[in-house]
Amino acid sequence: MSREVLISLSYIAASVLFVIGLKRMSSPVSARGANLLSAGGMFIAIIATLLSKGIMEWQWITVGIAIGTAIGILMALRVAMTAMPQMVALLNGSGGLASLIVGWASYHYQPNSSLLTAISIYLAVLIGGVTFTGSVVAWAKLEEKFISGKPIRFTGQNIFNSLLLGAVLVGGIIFCINPVTNYPLFIALVILSLILGVMVVIPIGGADMPVVISLLNSYSGMAGAATGFVIINSLLIVAGSLVGASGIILTQIMCKAMNRSLKNVLFSGFGAVKKQTGTVIKGEVKTSSPEDVYLVLEAAHSVVFVPGYGLAVAQAQHAVRELGELLEKNGAEVRYAIHPVAGRMPGHMNILLAEANVSYDQLVEMDNINPTMETVDVCMVIGANDVVNPASRHDKSSPIYGMPIINADKAKAVFVLKRSMATGFAGIENELFYFDNTRMIFGDAKATIQALVTEFKSSV
Amino acid sequence: METQLNILSLLDLIFLFVISIFLGVELIAKVPSILHTPLMSGSNAISGITIVGALLAVGLTPGSTFCTILGTLAVIFATVNVVGGYVVTDRMLKMFKTKLPGDKK
Numbered sequence: 001m002s003r004e005v006l007i008s009l010s011y012i013a014a015s016v017l018f019v020i021g022l023k024r025m026s027s028p029v030s031a032r033g034a035n036l037l038s039a040g041g042m043f044i045a046i047i048a049t050l051l052s053k054g055i056m057e058w059q060w061i062t063v064g065i066a067i068g069t070a071i072g073i074l075m076a077l078r079v080a081m082t083a084m085p086q087m088v089a090l091l092n093g094s095g096g097l098a099s100l101i102v103g104w105a106s107y108h109y110q111p112n113s114s115l116l117t118a119i120s121i122y123l124a125v126l127i128g129g130v131t132f133t134g135s136v137v138a139w140a141k142l143e144e145k146f147i148s149g150k151p152i153r154f155t156g157q158n159i160f161n162s163l164l165l166g167a168v169l170v171g172g173i174i175f176c177i178n179p180v181t182n183y184p185l186f187i188a189l190v191i192l193s194l195i196l197g198v199m200v201v202i203p204i205g206g207a208d209m210p211v212v213i214s215l216l217n218s219y220s221g222m223a224g225a226a227t228g229f230v231i232i233n234s235l236l237i238v239a240g241s242l243v244g245a246s247g248i249i250l251t252q253i254m255c256k257a258m259n260r261s262l263k264n265v266l267f268s269g270f271g272a273v274k275k276q277t278g279t280v281i282k283g284e285v286k287t288s289s290p291e292d293v294y295l296v297l298e299a300a301h302s303v304v305f306v307p308g309y310g311l312a313v314a315q316a317q318h319a320v321r322e323l324g325e326l327l328e329k330n331g332a333e334v335r336y337a338i339h340p341v342a343g344r345m346p347g348h349m350n351i352l353l354a355e356a357n358v359s360y361d362q363l364v365e366m367d368n369i370n371p372t373m374e375t376v377d378v379c380m381v382i383g384a385n386d387v388v389n390p391a392s393r394h395d396k397s398s399p400i401y402g403m404p405i406i407n408a409d410k411a412k413a414v415f416v417l418k419r420s421m422a423t424g425f426a427g428i429e430n431e432l433f434y435f436d437n438t439r440m441i442f443g444d445a446k447a448t449i450q451a452l453v454t455e456f457k458s459s460v
Numbered sequence: 461m462e463t464q465l466n467i468l469s470l471l472d473l474i475f476l477f478v479i480s481i482f483l484g485v486e487l488i489a490k491v492p493s494i495l496h497t498p499l500m501s502g503s504n505a506i507s508g509i510t511i512v513g514a515l516l517a518v519g520l521t522p523g524s525t526f527c528t529i530l531g532t533l534a535v536i537f538a539t540v541n542v543v544g545g546y547v548v549t550d551r552m553l554k555m556f557k558t559k560l561p562g563d564k565k
Contacts, residue, residue, distance in 0.1 A: 028558070049515045068539020068540045101531075116465035242484040
């Protein structure tokens with residue numbers, strides 16, 4: 001068997017392993033094995049590539065892989081589960097940067113490219129560059145380092161962005177028509193796409209971050225696929241487009257869960273939208289103390305926790321799990337209702353609760369928990385706000401009208417653990433807090449939950 | 461690293477691209493929302509496949525020091541993407557446990 005055939009067969013095997021790996025991601029039982037299969041596919045792909053005829057510079061290949069592996073393992077083992085969105089942003093970014101550099105290297109090596117190859121190089125550099133700086137900005141926003149997590153807008157932003165985009169397109173056309181004499185233009189295009197990545201992400205913020213992360217995930221795949229066109233490699237195209245598709249789907253799910261179009265997310269920062277106040281809420285907020293909550297919980301047969309990003313901020317997931325176990329011992333059915341956009345990235349709440357040892361069969365999706373909410377005795381809302389605001393069901397003047405929510409208000413009793421009456425990301429009042437069956441418990445969610453745990457333990 | 465794209469191979473690659481996008485959509489739509497974070501980091505690791513291009517950029521560009529430097533950088537970043545992605549995904553998936561009998565970890 002010739003070397004080329006062997007390499008091609010290995011690439012086919014790798015593609016199949018990626019596909020099976022993604023397919024088996026559909027259940028928590030098979031997911032871990034699926035990830036290993038996918039990693040095996042990647043290993044085969046790397047080995048096969050190294051078998052290519054005429055590979056040289058082994059010392060640099062070894063150095064690159066060694067450094068990358070060390071950094072990758074270190075990051076992966078040290079990152080906290082609360083910081084997973086930042087981690088994924090950085091990983092997206094490094095993949096995008098790698099695609100950009102591969103495009104650059106292949107242009108540098110062979111500036112006299114055919115038109116089609118020049119277009120592919122241009123796309124790899126453009127998408128890779130946008131993915132890289134976009135991800136770095138997303139990381140900084142999530143980490144609240146260097147820049148604020150809120151949308152950043154300035155006057156003339158749209159004009160600036162239009163000019164930038166125009167320059168990238170026109171420059172791209174000139175470059176592709178005659179790549180060999182346009183090295184300086186190529187460098188300019190690299191820089192412009194890096195700036196474009198920054199400009200695309202800075203006007204987005206707050207509650208929209210899950211969309212951004214999903215979208216960058218898609219871009220990183222597309223950058224890989226574009227690189228596949230540059231080096232004419234089917235495996236890169238298959239793997240890159242699988243990832244691109246996954247990012248598209250997640251982006252769609254996130255947008256749907258927020259009842260917003262992608263265009264709306266990308267071009268109008270939530271905070272920058274003219275504040276619609278919604279209907280003024282009448283009534284009075286009733287507060288409660290952990291002692292009173294304990295008495296209600298003690299008698300409850302069915303309890304549902306609704307976690308939001310506040311739970312992660314307060315690091316309350318372990319305390320919540322402990323309370324959940326005590327409630328189960330007390331004979332109650334305990335479930336966790338997860339809204340699709342709770343947290344800072346898709347599925348964020350699930351990994352936090354899984355880390356705290358909550359069994360995954362207790363984690364229930366919004367669509368499955370809502371029909372049963374009326375039979376729930378106690379609903380504990382922890383650090384969530386907009387995702388339980390009933391105004392989305394009936395108040396047409398509310399900016400979140402139409403957004404699917406967890407029907408916490410339908411439970412017999414609702415306890416809301418919150419620092420203050422401050423509004424959520426959407427910046428609107430929540431009428432749930434004024435309902436007759438709602439009691440507010442202000443303060444640190446973790447301290448409140450721990451107080452409840454102590455109450456339970458001392459009464460046994 | 462010297463092959464140039466012509467119209468016939470381009471059409472073949474576009475064919476692959478389109479079919480793979482559809483395949484990806486079908487596969488991912490079946491993943492439950494509980495697994496969306498590991499799905500994202502895991503698929504992200506797959507996008508590190510650009511490492512293949514990075515390896516070729518180092519290994520198949522004889523005589524160009526600049527390409528060796530660029531390629532080595534690309535290998536580093538792509539490896540971070542691949543290794544970091546798979547390891548962190550495994551770390552997350554390891555945490556998903558169930559108390560249901562007969563379904564033990």
